[in-house]
Amino acid sequence: MGIPAYRPPDEPGLWDVFLNRLERVLKKASLHPTTVEYLVHPRRLVTVSVPVKMDDGKVRFFQGYRVVHNIARGPSIGGVRYHPKVSLGQTAGLAAWMTLKAAVYGLPFGGAAGGVAVDPKALSSKELERLTRRYTAELVNLIGPDIDILGPDLGTHEGIMAWMMDTYSMTLGTTVPGVVVGKPAALGGTEGRDDAVGLSVALVLWTLAERRGLPLEGARVAVQGFGQVGGAAAFWLARMGLKVVAVSTSKGGVYDPEGLEVEALLAHYGETGELPPWGESISNEALLSLEVDYLIPAALEGVLDGKAAQKVRARAVLEAANGAVTDEAEAHLLGRGVLVVPDLLTGGGGLLSGYLEWVQDLNMFFWTKEEVRARIEASVRRAVEEVCERAEALEADLRTGALALALERVNEATRLRGVYP
Known part of the structure; x- marks a missing residue:
């Protein structure tokens, strides 16, 4: 720069x-x-x-x-x-x-x-x-x-x-339990952390759908990366009535246009470490080009680059992995009218559950899984609304809105604290 x-x-x-x-x-x-x-x-x-x-x-x-x-x-x-x-x-x-x-x-x-x-x-x-x-x-x-x-x-x-x-x-x-988050519950960990990031992905989509009139019931979803984040996102989206038609791991994936049984898929993957031979076999590259409503890259950074973006046929991409969508890919997608939901929004669940765990450890007072999820849902909804409002005020995309909101908050904190001599 x-x-x-x-x-x-x-x-x-x-x-x-x-x-x-x-x-x-x-x-x-x-x-x-x-x-x-x-x-x-x-x-x-x-x-x-x-x-x-x-x-x-x-x-x-x-x-x-x-x-x-x-x-x-x-x-x-x-x-x-x-x-x-x-x-x-x-x-x-x-x-x-x-x-x-x-x-x-x-x-x-x-x-x-x-x-x-x-x-x-x-x-x-x-x-x-x-x-x-x-x-x-x-x-x-x-x-x-x-x-x-x-x-x-x-x-x-x-x-x-x-x-x-x-x-x-x-x-x-x-x-000192508060030095780390993500611990076992028996050592001061918070209930509901395991699927918190996947839950936040689903909640972000749900809130955006309400605000922007996007389809939910029966909408088709493809998830690249079926680990803790992608698996949980698929689970919660299926629970919300969406149709998960494809998932993949580093070894490849499975595709069924009629929809996959996500809970059974998760159970099989958890027991064997392999996806079952259900539906059609599909590569990670082919999954990115499926004609779906929502594409969720939940593996490593940079998986959706400029070349891959040219083949995307989803109406929206939700970036579940940090940096999954490159700048070149995002420019191409936005130019075609594809909604890109940045990782700063979709990935908030893990940080939120970490914050709740940290607060509980400091106070030695713990909440139930239901209470933790309710707090995560409230925080996700508020963040989506604030990012949308900032993006709309700037007449910009969601990533620009999220970045502007974050940077302005850091700027205000820096101004108030000043510079230590």
Whole structure:
């Protein structure tokens, strides 16, 4: 962008996406130059070597990262990703996305992200635990319930969050459940978290449908990515009366124009890790080009690029994975009149459930699953209305509306706090 900005030493990826979108929105949103400087320079970037004693007795080193992007609105929060392609640039981009997402939903958080460049499936359970505990120990002076809160992301789960909480707590000599979110319920985790992101995808669509007259009952949906997010989104959309006609994993997918039995599909996938041979086999690429009402990319970032966008025949794309739709793809889709719903809106469920878990841990007072879902629904509906209103006022698309709303909230917090001498 035009002003000097932080440049990661490795592949910038999502960080460059953030900078490009920030520059674009600056033409519509009014931000103080100081706020922009804060946004383009992450507050803290940490790179750690993580030595792990393997089961064969040898010691291997893994590269780990933790980036705190911004804390104008509160302590930072963000997931920890275990994946071979984790890098500093990717982590910085994810941290910036958390800053924006928290602001869109009006939550008192800044953004952070972390990760280790590792294939967790290649490690034994004991190796995974040793990796997790050493990574947490390297960060123990930089994290905490009022400093930086860790959560699950790609390749991590509630068991890993439990190890992180225990490592931090044992180091401090007292139990501190609020240092992580996404824990098992028995350790202070919140009920209803497992399907929170998928639920928010469905709630965003439901609210948009009410506001803009989009079809729901019997509308056709295709979901790319049938993990925790995509599977839950398919479940809730089917519950709402939509027809899920296709789902896929990294190994391929299944398609039935008459609609799939989502609950049975989830049960089979949960037991075997494979999709059953129902309907027709379909590739991930072919799924993106199905003639459906709603397309939901819920896998990794960048799966819907400019080339793939040319084949999209959906009337709306709901970005369930962070950065699933590239700028080139979005420009093409918007030019054809396709509604694009950004990840800043659809992905709010995980952050909302994390916020509710954090509040419960701080107060040691816990809500039921029904109460948690009711609070998530109220927050999603409010966020959709506010983003739509901002987009309409700017005569812009939903992503521009969401970015403008988030940046203006960060700008106001930065103005009120000032610059520490």
